Amino acid sequence: VAENGLQAWLRYAPLPQGHNARLPSSIIALNSSTNSPVNTAGQELQKGIQGIFGNRLSISSTGKAPSSAVVGTVAQFQEAFGSSPVHNQLEEDGFWLSVKGSTVQILGQNERGALYGAFEYLSMLAQGNFSNVEYATNPAAPVRWINSWDNMDGSITRGFGGNSIFFADGHIVSNLTRAAEYARLLSSIRVNAVVVNDVNANFTTINPENIQGVGRIADVFRPYGVQLGLSLDFASPMELGNLSTYDPLDPGVIAFWGDITQQIYARIPDFAGYLVKADSEGTPGPLVYNRTLADGANLFANVIKPFGGIVMYRAFVYNQLPDEGDWKADRANAAVDFFHPLDGQFDDNVIIQIKYGPIDFQVREPASPLFANLLETNTAIELQVAQEYLGQQCHLVYLPPLWRTILDFDLRVQNQSSFVRDVITGERFKRPLGGSAAVVNVGLDDTWLGSHLAMSNLYAYGRLAWDWSSDSEAILQDWTRLTFGLDKTVIDTITQMSMASWPAYENYSGNLGEQTLNDILYTHFGPNPQTLDNTVWGQWTRADHASIGMDRTVSNGTGFSGQYPPEVAEMFEHIETTPENLLLWFHHVNYTQILKSGKTVIQHFYDAHYEGAETAHNFVAMWQSLKGKIDDERFEDVLFRQVFQAGHSIVWRDSIVGFYSNISGIPDDAGRVGHH
Ligand code: GCU
Incomplete structure (x- = not known):
């Protein structure tokens, strides 16, 4: 029975009788090598169609059958059949889906995209939708990541669904079945990477033995097109490398990180990148050596660049403020104070990962003003599926409507429409990289998150990260049909x-x-x-x-409202124009x-x-x-x-x-x- 929870929205439950589906009679998956996402797509189509309709279709990697489901990349299709129906409509991870009765073509720009397309077709079937469709779809942004706050001892920081599926007793667990099942769920919602260890990172994650271990996690992720990333402990050069410093400009420190990066890529050639929480809540960072946060971020950006990796550098940088007696002191000011002066100094493969609000995943916050203060820097939004402050999965709280208040907020940068969703995708300021990360914290519980209904938030996160204009309620209903x-x-x-x-x-x-x-x-x-x-x-x-x-006004308070562009600052400056649901935030x-x-x-x-x-x-x-x-x-x-x-x-x-x-x-x- 635990299957109901474990399979989540990928149950492929039999449809009620009476439908008139016209199904393909065989599956052609254009790559049959075991670890390829296209091979996975073929298996998944077979499993899904068998579950929903009871027919077991054969899978081959070649051939031509009129009523077959063909899945592969555009290039593989071209090679197999001489031409392809897709012409330059696809971006990285995008796919093309054509359903004409029993003839189905699922073509990805890459193999991952092909797998996404297969899941999309199966999602239609599982919901009893047999319409003929033909369209191309592409992601809103390249970074659609998950952060898992798992610790090496197997505990999870703010985890409400049991212990880690990755770690126990300081090592990587030997049985990674759950990690593979997780990757399957994630690829069906088009999440493309998971940072598997807590942002309050421990240097032991990157010792030689554990690099081999996380390599095994990457191995079980790979057939699903999910990449692996790691959080770093900034002080590792001292703790692991026995150096006397972790100064980001020190040649020994640079060499240390170069060597670690090499070891990681030797084991995990498709490693996604690093996540860094530095100078925050007591974690070490570049400020300790009077270096800038950009010095800290670029240290990793430089060593990982030759391998094609990226650096997610968190904007959650603040020191605890001791003095409430100071009317003008304000933790909410920290991110812009720290990062705005550095705009333009971050390397192109750095993304600043910004929590949706200026404090910390609260039930209602204004959009972080940092989204309006980095015009020459890549940004991503950080959301939290783990309901840390929102009932810890013991309360039903469907989060997309909250997220939409942020993503659909218009920051009016330079008096032009500047929705947060268009900032983070890179569209507004013409940035090459961007996207989102969600803190999810699934665990060994049969329900993953500790509650069946909480899974709608995970499902919706993936759907939104692909297309921020999707409707929260429509997503929820898809999830409900697939789950119940x-x-x-x-x-x-x-x-x-x-x-x-x-x-x-x-x-x-x-x-x-x-x-x-x-x-x-x-x-x-x-x-x-x-x-x-x-x-x-x-x-x-x-x-x-x-x-x-x-009082966060400029005229009499902490000045926080002045961190927004003029039109928005003016709105928040006055009680009469501040939306009442944020009244006490600003006044x-x-x-x-x-x-x-x-x-x-x-x-x-x-x-x-x-x-x-x-x-x-x-x-x-x-x-x-x-x-x-x-x-x-x-x-x-x-x-x-x-x-x-x-x-x-x-x-x-x-x-x-x-x-x-x-x-x-x-x-x-x-x-x-x-x-x-
Ligand atoms: C919250 C959370 C911490 C976490 C921090 C972060 O404050 O309670 O456990 O480490 O956010 O995002 O870094």
């Missing part, structure tokens, strides 16, 4: 629950742009508003008995400040918390209405989580409204909140 079948009630119910889930979570956690109000000292789970102020992490709310919010106001609804800020808090908890409560009955329409195992598993969420949303509600009614002394108009 074609029953309309099931699809409608899961759609309703999922689309209501992020607004509900925002309602019962932190409102009006005040951050999520989690416990930020230890668990990042559950409410603990008192941990935000008077702690070193700089996630302040400045709540006192009369007022609340961070410090009285609890009695009146919102557009006519309610006070504090009354809005109270009402929103009751509303959010009620929505979460309703999810239980909605889910129960699906009994019998979903296999018992997944039904019960999800029900358990929905019951938990309903209860925990009340814990959230009561602790947040209690905290603010206490501190403000202002009673709830509806009399629900106790007087103190």
Whole structure:
């Protein structure tokens, strides 16, 4: 039964009777070598069609049959058949899909693209879609990566689905079946690389034995067209190389990294690249030697360039801010302060990887202003499928609507339309590289993420990274059909629950742009508003008995709003023009400040918390209405989580409204909140 979870959206469950599919009668996969993605595509077509329809088709690598499914690259097709229907429409990883009844052509620009096309065709069939189609499709950006925060001891930082599928006890696990199954899921959503170790990297990952080990991971990824990347510990030259420094300009340090890179490529010729978290939350970095972050990034860019690799350098650079007494101090300013002066100094194979908001994966944040401050530098957005602050997979929170608030935000750089999605794809500033990374943190759990429904976020991430204009709800429904079948009630119910889930979570956690109000000292789970102020992490709310919010204006506050281009800065500078869902992000106001609804800020808090908890409560009955329409195992598993969420949303509600009614002394108009 665990198969239901493990197969996720690639179940190939039999279709209900009564369809009139016209299927190919054989499969021609134009490369039969074992590790080639085209060979994988042939196998996958065979497996998928057998699962959905019960017929087992034969696979060959040559021949010509009128009603066959041919899969390969454009070049392989040309070689086999003399000409090809595809003419310059494809970019790297793109594919062309033609379905004419039982004659199917699936042609990739490269082998990976061909595999993507095969999964696309199977996704249509599995959803009962037998239409004739013919189109070319290309990725929005070349980098569609996943970051896995796995540690060498097998634990996962912010992992909510069990221990690592890659590591245990300081080594790479011997059985990599799950790693291969993961790559299969990822290639079906067109993710093309995984950085397998935590951003807080450990130098032992790149010792000689472990380089061989991660080489084995790359081996099981390869047939799926998924490349491997690694996070680096900046201080490795000292810890592993016995040097007396890790200064990025030191010749010994440069030689050390050159040698490591050579060892990696000797074992993994298609290695994707490095991910670097430096000078952040205590990690070592170039600033220790008074070198710039560009010096740090270019160190790796230089040594990896001859091999064609890239460097993802994280913008999550900040030092804990000790002084809340300073009204103008602001952790949110850090990224632009550090990186803007360096624009243009990063090598062409460096990408600055920027968390979607300026703080840290909160339930609501404005788009990071850094996206508007790097015009001559490649950028990528960092999203988080792992619901670190958003319920840790114990709460249903469908994330694409949140992500869209960032990607669809227009930064108005130079007074021209500058959507974040067009910045990160490289389109807006004509950059050669760009894209996205999502922190996913799957584990050994049979559900991968710890919850069946959380997998919609992983699926949607891949779909969006390919095309940021895809509709969140349409993606969700594809996922639901593939995961739970074609029953309309099931699809409608899961759609309703999922689309209501992020607004509900925002309602019962932190409102009006005040951050999520989690416990930020230890668990990042559950409410603990008192941990935000008077702690070193700089996630302040400045709540006192009369007022609340961070004044981030230029005129009177931290100046953060001035990091945006003029039109946007002007909007955030004033209370009247700041969207209310970000009011307390940008402004410090009285609890009695009146919102557009006519309610006070504090009354809005109270009402929103009751509303959010009620929505979460309703999810239980909605889910129960699906009994019998979903296999018992997944039904019960999800029900358990929905019951938990309903209860925990009340814990959230009561602790947040209690905290603010206490501190403000202002009673709830509806009399629900106790007087103190
Ligand atoms: C969050 C998370 C850390 C992580 C950090 C990062 O703060 O809690 O565990 O290391 O982000 O993204 O580097």
